[in-house]
């Protein structure tokens with residue numbers, strides 16, 4: 001009899017406790033840091049997104065901005081090299097150390113594209129990235145400052161298969177470092193496709 005009452009009591013407690021447990025497992029938007037992008041330097045609107053815009057904070061190893069470089073990048077199928085689907089109007093940009101790059105990214109396609117840079121100093125650019133993303137038919141502008149090191153930075157569109165289909169480039173800072181394989185019009189791919 002006591003055993004049965006105990007089982008019953010346990011069951012009541014379990015059922016009563018479920019909603020509390022479920023609530024504790026839910027995402028609570030106000031507490032969930034992932035919902036708030038303001039600390040990622042991300043500006044988002046219907047035209048696209050800018051991440052880590054930095055027009056004025058100098059890298060530690062730069063005393064001043066050495067030069068202002070205006071870079072207009074167009075993206076679309078019309079810029080594709082033979083055998084590829086997409087292309088940038090240019091796939092390599094050479095800049096001096098400590099330059100400020102003022103990028104205008106113009107999307108001439110109907111699908112979304114990105115101009116995403118990797119390998120920047122992480123203390124200034126979260127994940128070492130600067131990123132413009134533009135919906136079809138729109139344009140976005142933003143700036144960033146490169147450090148004083150000779151470097152070769154990967155630029156690409158991270159949307160599924162767009163890099164493999166032509167949206168890959170490099171920024172060469174100063175004397176540069178290792179060239180990035182597979183940049184359309186510049187370097188052969190590391191693992192070329194084989195058609196026996």
Ligand SMILES: [Cu+2]
Nearest residue numbers: 113114157162
């Ligand atoms: Cu793309």
